[in-house]
Amino acid sequence: MTLWHLILLASIAVLAIKLLGYAVPPALFDAPRPRRTLELLTVSLLAGLVAVQALGQGEALVADARIPAVLVAAGLFAVRAPFIVAVAAAAGTAALLRALGWAA
């Protein structure tokens, strides 16, 4: 599969899932168990993505400037900073640490 195929496949899948929300009878997912499972699936995916994005380099685990950057962002989210501020602060932290040569 080329990159274009993957892009179209993933996009159509996400779009189809959105349409599904308007098409299925609400009762199907409105019970506690499916609702909870979908919510925890999202939590699980996001937490896994945080770990892989913060520590992964190819198929290796590395500790570099991303770790302090993510901690800065988490601190800002904890005090209710706006999303874009926390994300920009993380980027700035990593960029600064690398520019100073303090972290890889």
Next chain:
Amino acid sequence: MDPVRRAWREGVSVVVATSAYGLSFGALAVASGLDVWQAMVLSMLMFSGGSQFAFIGAVAAGGGVAGVASAAMLGLRNALYGMSVRRVVDPRGALLPVAAHVTIDESTAVALAQEEPRARRVGFWVTGVGIWIGWNLATLGGALLGDLLGDPRQWGLDAAAAAAFVGLLWPRLKGRQAIAVAAASAVAAAALLPALPAGLPVVVAALVGVVVGLTNVLGPRHESRMPDPGGPEHRHGAHERPGPVGSAGVEHGQEHDREGGA
């Protein structure tokens, strides 16, 4: 203030904040090996921030097929939003697919935070359509800029992607069950990283959420007392609705909690 004007104002502020973040998506997409058009197709057609970042992250690591799976699984929450939004927005005919397409964290949060039916519709459409336009413009800007930036690491864009996932996760960490699932999934994904092909660790670690969700280990006991799903307001369901992106959305969630408790 007039509730409809308030919905407008809240919608526009969420649109501006969220769209700005599209810049980093555009730049990272190009750094991950996509061209400008491919980044644009993702923003126009997929149009779901978390899924888009998950997809390009997997592509950058060389695991495109797993990226499709992660994007789709992360997109499942939008179906849940759709079930709530259609009660308050009630789109008909040709508007229905449009409404579905712009049903994302932010538009759902702004719509459900409003108290009057008309304000809810206004909040939904202003936020959803506004972000679609802003997010795509920002993606284009970021993708064009990304070509000039060179190494994205120099600008900390790799850290920005990790931080963005933290921001999406943060409002969902309510209660020990969610926190335990998040911790276990993060450890599992990191531990599997050296062992599995790129992209798969995240997908496999997501089984933690599914298993805990189905068995309700560590869960609250009174969850079986759910309100009538067909009810027009469905407020208790909204309590469980995951937090949206950004602190603006988090505040909406709390407003809703107060409203529901009243």
